[in-house]
Amino acid sequence: MFKTTRHLLLGSALALLGMLPATAEIPANLQESAFWQSEVDSGDLPPAAERVPQDPLIVDLTAKGREFGEPGGTLRTMVTRSKDIRQMVVYGYARLVGFDENYEIAPDLLAAYENEGNLKFTLRLREGHKWSDGSPFTSEDFRYWWEDVANNELLSPSGPPDFLLVEGKPPVVTFPDEMTVVFEWEDPNPNFLQSLAQARPPFIYRPSAFLKQYHEKFADQEELAFQVEDARVKSWAALHNKLDNLYKFDNHELPTLQPWLNASSGKKIRHSFVRNPYYHRIDSNGVQLPYIDVVEMEIVAPGLVAAKTNAGESDLQGRGLAFRDASILKKGEADGNYKTLLWKTGVASQIAIYPNLNFEDDGWRDVLRDVRVRRALSLAIDRNTINQALYFKLAQPGAMSVLPASPFYDEENAKAWAQYDIDAANALLDEVGLTERDRDGIRLLPDGRPMELVIETAGERQEVENALQIVTDNWRDIGVDLVMRPLDRDILRNRVFAGNTMASVWFGWDDGIPQHHTSPAYLAPTDQVFLAWPKWGQYYQTGGGSGEPPDMPEAQRLMELAHDWEIASSDEARAAVWTEMLKIHANQLYAIGILNGAPQPIVVSNRLRNVPEQAMWAWEPGAHFGVHRPDEFFFAD
Incomplete structure (x- = not known):
């Protein structure tokens, strides 16, 4: 019943492709970095042979069709918010396992891993691997996170992250030796490896040697009390969480495993x-990346x-x-x-309109929950004109669904309710009973209010406003008055989450090219970030503590299917789940996609x-x- 992961079965082949270590020892041609040469000469830094793991990941750039490079230089780039320095963790993309250029999962920080039926994952670390401060990267860093952070009520009040809970139960995590970590569940967790490869990874390890200085279990109590007072925080836990920012990347003292380390302190331009x-x-020429x-x-x-x-x-x-x-x-x-x-x-839709099915206004909520209304709104969008005006016909008009690069792509889903048909849209709205209009031709809601559909945007993308201008003209032909309201991104999201927004515009699903190993949880009401059902997402995320349970049959079915995927024992069963969930979205139009690509x-x-x-x-x-x-x-x- 158990199977071994593909990378172990094809280890030698993947090594030839530059995805796995070609050797298990430090190469004889290892070169010293000119950037660090003076520190090595002065004795402040060990030589390269003592800094890299004993079994480094050796990249054969020739096999990848790339050039070998010479070290050096300064690369300039820009972001628009101070907190976006975290993009260095995103771009650096050092992960326990990561996606290769073919979007297959392969070891990176890990030397190897073993997967037994998605029930037991054995993670093998690299001998001699070190954090950026020279401290060892070992199973102790995983143990510290699991026992002293994730399961510490003061540091993690909600407990371990959701992706580690299967059927509500956490894994058994063991540490057989310094180079081995084992995660084991009673039921399958097929999403475990993909979660580790995310753009924002769930760091299941910490630089324990550094952070133990700020943990009450390990630190000198007097020194810790002084540090808490000096940082002007309320407790040791607050101080620990403030410093423990592997993803935010804003603590220049915190060791990292990323290719570049933060050399700046404080807020800067x-x-x-x-x-x-x-x-x-x-690289295979002996140059450290x-x-x-x-x-x-x-x-x-x-x-x-x-x-x-x-x-x-x-x-x-x-x-x-x-x-x-x-x-x-x-x-x-x-x-x-x-x-x-x-x-x-790679997003499922470049521009997507999200009617808020949890909108606090009872009259509007009932209207938006009628699938015929959502279908009418979709049919009344001239996607070809938007494509011509905004993208010179280089995008692909269509509903929101997965892209052709995904094995789950279905042209019928991509075209569902996406043809421009004003007559059909008007017929649907008439069928709903929205037949009364005011003197300007705008339809009236059952309570007599004009059908002014307010769509809020983040005000960050000019193409969104331009597209909505065209949609405004389209919707007038079906008696719907579109009112556009630009807001700050954070304000917009908070309004949606609170149920104060009638409809909003954002990108479609981040992952528009899901594979068999991709969890379809983002197609179900599991997260408030899907702007069509924030309250349902909150209910799931808080275990019923806030929000509302899904009360529409199709949404409830999506939750059942997401669970079916988690417990499925084969790719065929998981593919069947994807197929049904995508069909539900195509029919229900929880998000009205305009175009993609x-x-x-x-x-x-x-x-x-x-x-x-x-x-x-x-x-x-x-x-x-x-x-x-x-x-x-x-x-x-």
């Missing part, structure tokens, strides 16, 4: 990240990203750019010494190498640049 001297990846010495991340106003990129002030930029910027970026290529690539996007401008310095000409820009799976391995990018000069 420009943050610097320098190469991690203990990084575990090496990353090739680039320093990443400089500047925080700029959202409206300035395209202009500053156009002026040649970024060496690698995707975030903050939209397709509407492509023409001006193309014009600036010669003077800016860069090229503009157009990558595909809109090109994403990626600006790359002419000096930068190994950036793919054609690729996928996706948060999940892929971590934007992460899956394309920026630690392998280098400057040609």
